[in-house]
Amino acid sequence: MAQRWIATDFGGLDVFEQVDDEVPAPGTGEATIEVRAxxxxxxxFKHVARGDDRSLLPVPVGYEVSGVISALGPDTQIASGAGAVGDAVLAFRVAGGYASALTVAAKDVFAKPENLSFAEAANLLLVGTTAAEMLHVCGVSRGDTILVHGASGSVGVSVLQQAKLIGARVIGTASESNFETVATFGGEPVSYGDGLEARVRLAAPDGVVAALDCVGTDEAVDVSLALVSDRQRIVSIAAFSRAKDDGFRIIAGAMPASTAFRDEARARIIHMAAAGDLVVPMARTFPLADATTALDFLRGQHPGGKLALIPEH
Structure with missing residues (x-):
């Protein structure tokens, strides 16, 4: 019997509930993971807050986990090859990661890099593949100067690290209290707020060739449009309505093109992390039973790093 979290309805955190459930034995092409983080x-929580298709209820919560293989289906290998009971792994994209154990498609399971903790590994792939896609759709290459809005957030920090590996220069917006984070990961911080466009122009007098928006504010969009002439080199993961009106790029995990790219990028992101070139800053962990408390903390917008839920075993 495993513990897992579901959303019994659409709405706020009051619809989240922890339940006991049997974990199905893995069939061919599946693996069961004892979740460590x-x-x-x-x-x-956003897809629960915005949902309206009641046929999807109850909604399993959580997209990525790390843990140990407890069972492997017949004639089955994990995505990184081989795999055996007891191996440390991470998995993305899964349905219902807020759990003490779950059975998932083996194609979504990869060996965990030894240099990552379980909590770090459980937070590597969603932000890592999102950041990789943002850089990809904007065609960022060596020598480019780019603007990243929300550079101190989780996706922004991954963008900073991956852009550094490419050889691009990054001007990153943040609050002054987060300037050190931006600088630590290779960006040049500028404060958001009134006068942002002028500050970016001062920092990059030859201009920026692309803008990557991780926050979705009107300020981020307006400044991006003012600074980047080619709207195909402006991408957002949050400003959906503005993208439709203003003709720039939008990406999201549920979009088929995004799904395909991010699935393909998983192995590369794991390789970067294993090589020590991509780190996952952690803020704190919570017991699995305290998921709603942790989600409330996450909703505060500035957790200061990634969060993980830790099941009791």
Missing amino acids: AGMNPAD
Whole structure:
């Protein structure tokens, strides 16, 4: 019997409920994972808050986990090859990661890099693949100067690290209290707020060739449009309505093109992390039973790093 979290309805955190459930034995092409850490992302509560298709209820919560293989289906290998009971792994994209154990498609399971803790591994792939896609759709290459809005957030920090590996220069917006974070991961911080466009122009007098928006504010969109002439080199993960009106790029995990790219990018992101080139800053962990407390903390917008839920075993 496993513990897992579901959303019994659409709405706020009051619809989240922890339940006991049997974990199905893995069939061919499946693996059962004893979860050591469940990664947490804003999407975990946003899709519940915005949902309206009641046929999907109850909604399993959580997209990524790390743990240990407890069972492997017949004639089955994990995505990184081989795999055996007792192996440490991470998995993304899964349904119902807020759990003490779950059975998932083996194609979504990868060997965990030894240099990552379970909590770090459980938070690697959603933000890592999102950041990789943002850089990809904007065609960022060596020598480019780019603007990243929300550079101190989880996706922004991954963008900073991956852009550094590419050889691009990053001007990153943040609050002054987070300037050190931006600088630590290779960006050049500028404060958001009134006068942002002028501050970016001062920092990059030859201009920026692309803008990557991780926050979705009107300020971020307006400044991006003012600074980047090619709207195909402006991308947002949050400003959906503005993208439709103003003709720039939008990406999201549920979009088929995004799904395909991020699935393909998983192995590369894991390789970066295993090599020590991509780190996952952690803020804190919570017991699995305290998921709603942790989600409330996550909703505060500035957790200071990634969060993970830790089941009791």
